Amino acid sequence: MSDTVANLPSSQKPRKPFYRQLYVQVLVAVVVGVLLGYLSPKYAVAMKPFGDGFIALIKMVIGPIIFCTVVTGIAGMRDMRKVGRVGGKALLYFEMISTFALFFGLVAGHLFHPGTGFNVDPGTLKAGEVGNLVAQGHNIESVGFLLSIIPSTFVSAFAKGDVLSILLISVLFGCALASVGERGKPVYDVIEAGAQVFFKIVHYITAVSSIGAFGAMAFTIGKYGVVSLVPLMELIGSFYLVCILFVVAVLGAVARLVGFSILRFCAYIKDELLIVLGTSSSEVVLAPLMRKMEDLGCPKETVGLVVPTGYSFNLDGTNIYLTMAILFIAQALNIPLTLEQQITVAIVGMLTSKGASGVAGAALVMLASTLSVVPVVPVAGMVLILGIHRFLGTGLAMTNLVGNGVAAIVVSAWERELDRPRMAAVLKAA
DSSP states (O other): OHHHHHTSOGGGSOOOOGGGOHHHHHHHHHHHHHHHHHHOHHHHHTTHHHHHHHHHHHHHHHHHHHHHHHHHHHHHHOOHHHHHHHHHHHHHHHHHHHHHHHHHHHHHHHHHOTTTTOOOOGGGOOGGGGHHHHHHHHHHTSHHHHHHTSOSSTTHHHHHTOHHHHHHHHHHHHHHHHHHGGGGHHHHHHHHHHHHHHHHHHHHHHTTHHHHHHHHHHHHHHHHOSGGGGGGHHHHHHHHHHHHHIIIIIIHHHHHHHTSOHHHHHHHTHHHHHHHHHHSOSGGGHHHHHHHHHHHTOOHHHHHHHHHHHHHHOOHHHHHHHHHHHHHHHHHTTOOOOHHHHHHHHHHHHHHGGGOOSOTTHHHHHHHHHHHHOTTSOGGGGHHHHTTHHHHHHHHHHHHHHHHHHHHHHHHHHTTOOOHHHHHHHHHHO
């Protein structure tokens, strides 16, 4: 009987008492963190190691998990034409939705005008505070950034934790393993077994995610405060509203075309969304998301290829952030942008966003890179949003998470391999 229960999808297993539900624990931890940050900022800031420790534990196994899942996903397909077809469909979908997200953010920036009325004098901005980000931004737009994706050795990609480098190695290894045929089966079995071990490690770490969410949220509120955010609440509020509208309207329309409810899907991944809410990073729930997509009825091979790739190429929230942040800075500095300049921002943003991999803070580097291409808006204007980036980063990470989950379902359906009855049953029980 216990084996039967263990093999059920997580959504169909017997319900735990509400206080043992992960999303309840994380939600309570987030609320307690906010209260501590508001009532006792000094002690709240001291909670930072809990959040940092949790994220570090997850990042420790992200590289091996991406390698194992991508390799087994590609090698498991056997047919290289299918690998190319699935990868091509995934990239096509990523570019379509990501580009739409960029223009969605531009339109929203014009509708809400979050920066209008600030009337900031550009001469008062201190560029030194964003100097490091500017340097990284210039590196991203250079040919050196593309070359940096190629690691110096096989293991250096894992040592540095560079997602794009790990993806490159994984794709090459998976294609080579598939081409070897039966002789490569022992290697495939070892890597597949390794994936199960790493997923189990993630399960152990996720069990204490409420502690990490508490530490991260307490530090954020304690460090930046709630009162200090009031002048910028319009930008924060409009950004979250735009992200919600994008998920409900755009991703909701895509979901309806495929045959499921976006709201049901969000309820299904509520544990992961709340963990991201607490930690401001979607990378910490990469492994749990992949497991849930398999439980939902998506083929393991498709999930293993689409989701990890989406973490670098399907960043809807990051794209919305880039365009809205640039418009906010321009409006705050009373700098008009022509239609041509705004289109340039969208195109450059589409390219620079590929370097972000779900880690809180990466979007700032992408913003610096994009601003450097549109010199009419000074990069020093980023100072205006540095204090609230943590809060904006939470919204963009949650949007990225939902977008990558939807992408796995879309590509699975496009390949006609989505188990629709299973998906309907699982979402109904969510």
